[in-house]
Amino acid sequence: MEKVSLIALDLDGTLLDDSKEIPPENIRALEEARDSGILVAISSGRMIPRILPVEERLGLDCIILAYNGGKVVGPKSEGRPLISERPLPADIAEIFIRFSQEGDYLLNFYKDDVLYSEDSPNRRRFMDIYSTRTGAEYNIEDLTARIGQEPTKLILLADPAERDRLHDHFSAELGDRAYITKSDPEYLEIMAPGVSKGTALEALGNHYGFSVENVLAVGDAENDNPMLETAGIGVVVANGTAASKAVADHVTERTNNEAAVAEAVRRFALK
16 A cells, blocks of 8 residues: 555544543544645544534544535535535435334434434434434424435434344345445434445545545444445454454554554554
């Protein structure tokens, strides 16, 4: 691999520790990378308003790959230009809206960087989980009003075993009409076909003029796998899932609580 041009970092379970803080050693390593001319991108399933506070704490001018690659914007210094965006088709969104209403599931509907959902006692349990992890704020409404619209992304939340069952069910039912992946234990994430953290890296390479072979990607979960497989070097942190470790070029010795990102950056980008 030639010199690293860009470092793409997942947030939850990777850059952030379990307390949702950034280990200081991660910050120092990424500052060194920036000073050596390497671009830094945050690549997350989160919506942009919940990524920007992390960027501020990191203290770097980052490219943002949000919604698992559903929307990509440039750094603040460039005025946050839109690099790529591909929403989920409205007919697929309607399938999940009606399914969530019939089964009392929490469905996160993201449109124009705003999060919409319906409320109920069962849904509120998952809202608390999601809000605690991401800081996201819900706008409560009847999602029937969103039928016919194209969201940037959806997340269907359920207990882990049920989430896995739903993943298999909808993957079989929808095939290549949507990209369906798993991230946190309760999250089933639904994007437009062809949208992933991997295709977002390709869009960045085209925009900034570098090869994906010159990308170091670091992640921990299955929604990171397309990014890990696309990048020249795909690294999974020690606390990552078995499915992600299986596609990685390297697995760190450290966990996200032990500054695993710094380990990866120093080994592959600052060598």
